[in-house]
Amino acid sequence: MKKIKILLLIALISVNYIYAQDDFETKLLAKFHSITSEEMMTWMEKLCSPEYNGRLSGTPEYIASAEWVAEKLKKWGILPGGDNGTYFQWFDSPYTAVNDIGSLALRISQPDSSSIIKNYTYPDEYYPGMNSGNGEITAEVVFVGFGVTAPELDYDDYKGIDVKGKIVLVNRDVPHSNPRDPEYKKWVSYCYHQYKLENAVKHGAAGFLYIDGIGANPNISYDPSIMVCGIGPQPLADIFSGLNTTNTEVTDKIKKTFKPASFSTGKIMTIKANTTRHPEGRGCNVVGYIEGADPVLKNEAIIIGGHLDAVGTAGKTVNGALDNASGAVDIMGAAKAMAQSGIKLKRSVVFLFIGGEETGLHGSRLYARKPLFPKENTITFINLDMVGNGTGLAVNASAPYKQLLTYFEEANTKYIHRPFRGSAPEPLDFYGRPRSDTYNFSSTGYRTMSIFTTSGYKKVYYHLPGDDPDAVTIDIMEDVAKMIYVALTNMANDTELKF
Numbered sequence: 001m002k003k004i005k006i007l008l009l010i011a012l013i014s015v016n017y018i019y020a021q022d023d024f025e026t027k028l029l030a031k032f033h034s035i036t037s038e039e040m041m042t043w044m045e046k047l048c049s050p051e052y053n054g055r056l057s058g059t060p061e062y063i064a065s066a067e068w069v070a071e072k073l074k075k076w077g078i079l080p081g082g083d084n085g086t087y088f089q090w091f092d093s094p095y096t097a098v099n100d101i102g103s104l105a106l107r108i109s110q111p112d113s114s115s116i117i118k119n120y121t122y123p124d125e126y127y128p129g130m131n132s133g134n135g136e137i138t139a140e141v142v143f144v145g146f147g148v149t150a151p152e153l154d155y156d157d158y159k160g161i162d163v164k165g166k167i168v169l170v171n172r173d174v175p176h177s178n179p180r181d182p183e184y185k186k187w188v189s190y191c192y193h194q195y196k197l198e199n200a201v202k203h204g205a206a207g208f209l210y211i212d213g214i215g216a217n218p219n220i221s222y223d224p225s226i227m228v229c230g231i232g233p234q235p236l237a238d239i240f241s242g243l244n245t246t247n248t249e250v251t252d253k254i255k256k257t258f259k260p261a262s263f264s265t266g267k268i269m270t271i272k273a274n275t276t277r278h279p280e281g282r283g284c285n286v287v288g289y290i291e292g293a294d295p296v297l298k299n300e301a302i303i304i305g306g307h308l309d310a311v312g313t314a315g316k317t318v319n320g321a322l323d324n325a326s327g328a329v330d331i332m333g334a335a336k337a338m339a340q341s342g343i344k345l346k347r348s349v350v351f352l353f354i355g356g357e358e359t360g361l362h363g364s365r366l367y368a369r370k371p372l373f374p375k376e377n378t379i380t381f382i383n384l385d386m387v388g389n390g391t392g393l394a395v396n397a398s399a400p401y402k403q404l405l406t407y408f409e410e411a412n413t414k415y416i417h418r419p420f421r422g423s424a425p426e427p428l429d430f431y432g433r434p435r436s437d438t439y440n441f442s443s444t445g446y447r448t449m450s451i452f453t454t455s456g457y458k459k460v461y462y463h464l465p466g467d468d469p470d471a472v473t474i475d476i477m478e479d480v481a482k483m484i485y486v487a488l489t490n491m492a493n494d495t496e497l498k499f
């Protein structure tokens with residue numbers, strides 16, 4: 001009799017379990033199918049519309065886009081996780097409005113001592129500097145290698161050369177060319193655009209030409225005294241014409257010898273920039289969360305994040321569809337479904353729309369320092385940056401937390417069936433750091449992950465006009481949102497998951 005009772009009890013528990021599982025699966029799939037590329041495309045188009053003007057951090061248009069995202073979160077029943085019970089986490093974000101495309105011209109002397117002016121074309125030959133001073137400079141161009149002054153490395157591109165009132169011509173990167181070499185670490189702080197511009201200002205330069213600088217880049221210092229412009233191959237070739245050498249030849253030699261090779265080029269150029277500085281600019285993160293339902297596990301959080309800001313307008317607006325409305329819209333798709341699935345999540349899930357990424361990773365730095373849930377209780381920060389182009393899925397996790405990949409892999413295997421690549425550790429950028437906003441989380445001790453898409457890419461307009469909704473692949477975005485939805489639901493509910 002006792003045995004039968006036990007058997008009955010086991011049967012009852014099993015049936016309940018199966019029902020519970022069925023119920024879970026039914027709810028999960030109902031909202032899984034509610035994530036559609038049609039709806040996601042309407043959000044994409046909204047974020048890329050003229051009213052947000054390229055969502056440059058600091059601008060009123062960026063703030064308007066953040067308010068629009070917050071309104072959606074509120075509508076879906078996602079709780080505010082920002083300052084003072086709002087969805088917003090604010091920070092100072094001074095910015096420079098670039099009012100038109102400006103111009104770049106070369107004065108070519110003729111044998112009869114007259115001269116002709118060669119004007120360059122936007123955006124292939126030159127690109128206006130996004131933090132340029134306002135005005136015009138005509139001066140001689142001085143080549144200063146990598147624009148680095150590093151006394152402790154016995155290296156100075158400005159040594160013995162006068163650049164006061166001149167235009168400096170500067171390469172990206174540093175003389176050391178292997179980021180994987182431990183020696184490279186000594187050079188890292190000289191890689192940054194900010195440093196290079198500040199060093200040019202310190203030496204009295206009045207103009208700054210950045211080689212391979214085609215594309216909007218607001219992540220650079222501002223000084224009203226210097227006109228800044230990015231240049232492509234044609235003006236570079238013109239500057240070196242008649243000098244019996246090329247930029248590649250000179251920089252290769254510097255890289256081999258670690259000896260600077262700066263010189264006056266004898267070429268006269270004019271940079272015109274029409275900019276307005278806005279020191280009063282403010283930026284923000286949008287923070288929303290679903291509170292966990294388990295009395296203990298609710299104190300643990302999973303963060304899914306991506307930057308909402310883009311590079312604004314440098315004469316012409318860069319709408320930032322792929323970079324990174326795609327990431328923001330992927331998160332929105334998953335957030336809406338999670339908020340409405342009816343599945344009670346045990347852990348809390350934070351949806352983080354990051355501001356100020358393009359101007360220097362400001363929003364992620366702020367959140368990592370002032371998190372909604374303590375770092376110790378945060379399972380992981382998952383970043384999405386440019387996740388809307390391609391046909392395959394890729395998820396990375398910083399070792400040794402590779403097991404976090406399994407939630408994504410399972411979601412794909414069970415419901416999505418795309419080519420999937422899971423790998424650890426995370427890919428690094430040229431500075432040897434985790435890419436984009438993951439840097440601020442991993443460097444302060446969070447476990448970080450990132451989601452990418454792979455293969456079958458459409459043309460990428462990186463920081464260029466043309467990064468519009470038709471440059472993204474909306475059906476891979478739908479699948480990314482679905483993968484996040486399933487993986488995060490399971491991760492939030494997994495009682496076995498412990499660190």
Ligand SMILES: [Zn+2]
Nearest residue numbers: 323324385386
């Ligand atoms: Zn980005």
